[in-house]
Amino acid sequence: MDNASTAVGAISLLLLLIQLPATAILLSRLVKGPTRHPPIQPQQPTQDILGSVSVVVPTLNEALRISPLLSGLSCQSYEVREIIVVDSKSQDGTPDLVKAAQQHDPRFRLMTDDPLPYGWVGRPWALHNGFLHSSEASQWFLGMDADTQPHPGLVAGLVKTAEMQGYDLVSLSPQFILKYPGECWLQPALLMTLLYRFDPAGIKTDQPERVMANGQCFLCRRSVLATVGGYTSASSSFCDDVTLARHIASQGFKVGFLDGAKVLKVRMYEGAIETWKEWGRSLDLKDASPSAQVWGDLWLLFAVQGLPLLILLSYLFLSPQLSTPPAPLLLLLGLNVFLLVIRFAMLLAIAPSYDRQSAKGGWLFWLSPLADPLAVLRIFLSAFRTPREWRGRSYEARS
Incomplete structure (x- = not known):
């Protein structure tokens, strides 16, 4: 095995250590979906x-x-x-x-x-x-x-x-x-940061x-x-x-x-x-969470939403330089294809949560997984910043 393959194998092992536990947590939440309370229905008062x-x-x-x-x-x-x-x-x-x-x-x-x-x-x-x-x-x-x-x-x-x-x-x-x-492209990716973190x-x-x-x-x-x-x-x-x-x-x-x-x-x-700007800076939920939970959620989002697309694109770029892909890399690729399949399945699941009837470019909703790295970046940026202006009010003097 050449030096390039050895380095790729080591990096792949590191990424697997980051992603596998996060994937297990994600799956433990998603399997609860079939038992959830049905959607609220309009009713007449009594x-x-x-x-x-x-x-x-x-x-x-x-x-x-x-x-x-x-x-x-x-x-x-x-x-x-x-x-x-x-x-x-x-x-x-x-x-x-x-x-x-x-x-x-x-x-x-x-x-x-x-x-x-x-x-x-x-x-x-x-x-x-x-x-x-x-x-x-x-x-x-x-x-x-x-x-x-x-x-x-x-x-x-x-x-x-x-x-x-x-x-x-x-x-x-x-x-x-x-x-x-x-x-249509960005909003579903930002919403997915919530769906990945919570039941x-x-x-x-x-x-x-x-x-x-x-x-x-x-x-x-x-x-x-x-x-x-x-x-x-x-x-x-x-x-x-x-x-x-x-x-x-x-x-x-x-x-x-x-x-x-x-x-x-x-x-x-x-x-x-x-x-x-507006929604992204409150999605981190840091004001409602202890710092350990914020860090844990950032790790999970980075692992299961931010990385899969980047890893697969990186492989497409680097694969011509690898004579024989190391085993850890093949396992890593399989895991991230699996995560992308989950992501598109979740997109189908949340489609009823969107009204796109009058949307221009509504088809971009189906490409929102491509915005996932940006959405995760937005949560990271928000997690380390306190808003100084909100809905027309300034909070510059507040600690």
Whole structure:
């Protein structure tokens, strides 16, 4: 065996040591998929849940995308007692849209959360204020983001599922609306960084530190939220939904994360650049995780999502220089072909979680595995940086 083959064999062994344990962890999570809770279905309310939900929506310059949410919330029946929009001094006419909705639906109420206290991030502060001003007669608190588009029957279906399953907190993964080529290619790769790190939506997680949540649709028993002090435990978190959900789970309450693609759509960011910047910097979840867990997740993503494409491309480039591929290299290639097969299988599995009907270049969704190294790089970059600006607010002076 020549020197080149010896070196390639040694490198292959090292990569196998990195990838094999991570692959085993990934497979242990994926095999749970067939046992997950089925997607939430829209339902009609019944007498026992009427007036049981207070909805709180935080806003800051959301005029261009809040209208579908306002109309969608108006379509919910009277299981919704009130809809409190907590605005952070928007300058784009967002309050006017809420006031117009209030003319047709008296359940809407507009309030402001200004000023923002030191040590708080804007979103949890707005939600905390909405909780404090919500009706104590409501049994449930439902936080929703301005970019969501709820279907009729969402709230009733969510509450009925939570009560039937005994959840104290349950949040939903939505159906994502894609419009432009760049995001059709990049967004699914970024989403996959979450799917690789956590159990599938609909699987009960017994470890509080592995709980997943989505603040875009976040239902919690009001009594539970009062017990933990509202959003105070997530006051400085840029992933307040996961931080709060894990805190509540650690107190012994039952927390669920379910598939909501049939009841909820979301239009998060416009184009690949905004998706990379805005969503990418919160996906690391470092504010909700101990450093050891962050490092462990980075290793797993690097091993099973970031490396496979790079390894196979490297082999295609180097193979003419190898007279006889060493055995460790052949094993490494087989493992990474297997990982790519898993990746494309997962792409098929998440296809219903995307609305690509009006997307330009929607076919790029099927090439999103090619963006995996970039997506993993984005998580690494985010993990070592604290955001200094978020949704139009500056946090430069915060430690």
